[in-house]
Amino acid sequence: MSRRSMIKPYKHCKKCGALIVSGDLCEDCKPMTNGDKIRAMTDEELAEFFCQISQCCGNDASCSMCPIFDGCAQNVMCVERWLKQEVSEDAGADD
16 A cells, blocks of 8 residues: 555545545534533533523423423433534523
């Protein structure tokens, strides 16, 4: 195998033009998911987020004020779907 065939074909990020190996966007330009946002939270932000959820869930398991409620029955599949969704500007996780 020649050295040239071992070189990965680079392309440019469609948003900022940075060189990338795969996909259409570089890591900095990919939209943040709710799961990404939670993983990036400080302990203080995470504590506040858990308090928001516990206040809703302590009163009503289908609370429409809950930051992760999206209209489905709150189960693992619904929460996992929410974690993979792109962060919305009006999401309760950043209140």
